[in-house]
Amino acid sequence: MTNIENSCAFAYNTLLSWPRSSNDRWRQRKPGTSYFQDVEVKPFSEFLTDSFGRKHDYLRISLTERCNLRCQYCMPSEGVGLTPQERLLTADEIIKLSQLFASEGVTKIRLTGGEPLVRRDLIDIVREINLIPGIDVIAMTTNGVTLARHLPKLKEAGLSLINVSLDTLVPAKFEFITRRRGWDRVMKGIDAALQLGYNPVKINCVVMKGLNDDEILDFVQLTETKAVDVRFIEYMPFDGNKWNYEKFVSYQQMLDIIRDRWPELVRMQDSPNDTSKAYQVPGHIGRIGFITSMSEHFCGSCNRLRLTADGNLKVCLFGNAEVSLRDVIRSGHSDEELLKIIGVAVGNKKKQHAGYLNRMGIFIKDLHSNLNTAKRRFINQFGISIPSTFSTWRFFPAPIFHRCYRSTPARLSDFNDSYLNNKKFTHVDGKGKGKMVDVSQKEVTSRTAIASGTVVLAPEAFELVKRNKAEGGDVLTVSHIAGITGAKHTSFLIPFCHNINLSEVNLTFDLIDERYSVVITAKAVTKATTGVEMEALTAVSVGALALYDICKSVSQNNVITDIKLLHKSGGRSGTYNRNEDISIKHHDLQ
Incomplete structure (x- = not known):
């Protein structure tokens, strides 16, 4: 069986073999009964009613991960990875799922993204959804940049409601927030919507x-x-x-x-x-x-379900549970089987979202209940005790927490005693004083390290750098030389780094137009008894500083960010390659 078939079979078999006991709220479905113990079937679909009685008649569908803006609160400066096109829902699959949810009681569908207007078949999708019996409202959330151009045909196709994301009424500030121009076009789109009767x-x-x-x-x-x-x-x-x-x-x-x-x-x-x-x-x-x-959360009245652009059903935006309806459809399962899987997902929806881990990140505090409740929830879910002195809001990216809770013991005390006893700073001696590591007994091997960093420039500074490069200028050449020089002087800059002979140091500069960014990548190679990670990182850092120094005369609104090690190899600890994660757009909330 393929991986898709395996995942679908697992989900379906899990449903059919759900453990049942006198204390379990799940039962084998019988005609005229609900999945929920001692609850009679209600007129609204049992598949879309959760264990807290919430009826989900509102479906949000993300049509694409792409966007024509790069809002700072929504997207990291380095951008996000995109799902391959073949793994995204097709228009036919979107219509099929819309029909299925409508048959069970969904009356409102909102189209989101990314930016839905960048999808070329948007008007056709709206038209087809509008023909589905039971759908009373078709809404769309958009950044509005191209809204005025598309809106007449969208209204004709059946678009009912419009939400426009706009965070400023100052054009220059709009460009700063979104890293793009287009404030006047957004306002034109809002006025066009009003004129058309929205x-x-x-x-x-x-x-x-x-x-x-x-x-x-x-x-x-x-x-x-x-x-x-x-x-x-x-x-x-x-x-x-x-x-x-x-x-x-x-x-x-x-x-x-x-x-x-x-x-x-x-x-x-x-x-x-x-x-x-x-x-x-x-x-x-x-x-x-x-x-x-x-x-102040509004979880108690939540009636929303979400479909991601790659076909995953999310019953809560902040939940970590997702099920791929795309895989179920493509593996040939029937609508009834698909509904059963949807029913299990909806039935498992939590009472409220705060404190749960998901693909975006994690709150280490329940903002909607007291701190002690939040502590208990995290102890129960992750087996990690939160210190009694914890009182501030903290936010940890999901990838960091994944590594933490999957690899550490069950309790914080165990973490301290057993886990940390096996970890130590190599540049600190037994008395807590700094020291240089003795590498005289290590084997001489070929070692390589690659690091990267990003310089986000003001639009005018970026255009000048781009023009200078096209004209054979030396702005990036100066940064290149500075980076190489920095790598060679790493041992003078970082106290405990060894002075090693570098056989190669090279920097590349990639200009990313849509982000006004210069991505610097540095490679350092040596044949020695110690690695060259710090040399690669120093090369990136000094190269970025040199570019910043050149550009600051044009604008002070430049940022050096995201300096990181991408790869290292050749040492005793083996090869390291950095894994990157995808973030979710902020306006999926709206």
Whole structure:
């Protein structure tokens, strides 16, 4: 059997052989009964009702991982890896799954991304979904850059609702946040939507302290004359977006700012499954709202399911459980078998998301309950005890935590005693003092190390570097020479590095237009008794500093980031290759 067939067979057989006992809530399905013990079948589909009684009639479908913007809070500066095209859902598969979910009670479908407008068959997909019985609403979340051009045909095809992501009303700031131009086109798209009768047009604004929190009142002012619903979204952590608490602005803080200007602000009635807390300034045409995923969760009324672009069903955006419906479809399983697998996934949905590990990262605190509950949850789920002194918000990328909890003992005390006793700093002696490692008895071998780093430049600086390279200039040549010189002087810069003879040092510079970035890669080779990781890393660092020094006369808005070891080989510890992970886009929340 193929890997796909094996995974599908495993999921299906797991369902059929689910352990049953007097205390188990799962039972063999019988006509007229539910999967849930002692719960009668409700009119709404049992497959889409979880164990807490939540009925999932809202499906979000990511049409693509691609985007024509590079928002700083959404995407790491080095970009993300993309799933091969053949592993993404086809239009036919999207329609088939939409029909299946609609047959079980889904009435609303939202198309997201990435950026859905970059998918060429978007209009055809909307048209086909609009023909599915039971689908009352087809919505789309977009960055709006190309919205005005596509919107007339999308409306004709059946698009019902539009959400536009816009984090600033200042064109220059838009370019800084998104690393692209296009603010005027986004505004044109919003106006086009209003002219075509979309009411309201929802505007999603991620609020970040020191970046756009000074524009909150300007966004509220938009609602005076425009039929827009501005939704202020609390800034949330994602792997690679460099989240920190200093950037966080809470719902209550935003509300206080607005009430200082409009004390008559009125709280509106929310619908049962709304994620946004609605308000309106009396006399204004539009409204505002707050999506409070960080400070006040709305898990209890969650009616959403998600399909990723590669066909994975996620019952919770912050959950770690996913099941590939794409693989099930492509292996030829029936709709009934597919529904059973969906039913198991929905039935296993947690009560709330906080504190769970997923592909984006991990919260080491339950923001929606007390700290002791959060501690117990992590002890139960991962077998790791959180120290009693822990009181701050922390965010660890998922790959780091994967390595931690998969390789360490069950308890923190065990971790300290048994695990750490086998680990030590080689550059520290038994008394805790720094020392140089004695390599005189090590074998002389050929050793190689490769490192990389990124210099994110201001757009104008990037264009000048690009032009200089095209004209045979020496901006990158100077950086190249600086990197080689830095590698040769590593032992003078890093206290405990050995002075070794380098047989090769070379740097390459890749200009990434869509990110205004220069990716520097350095390779160092030696034949010695010790490795050359530090030489490769120093070459990248000094080369990046030299480029930064040249560009700072044009703009101070340049950043050196993501310096890392990619590969090393030839030493006693064996070969190391760095694994990279993919992050998820922020606006999948919206």
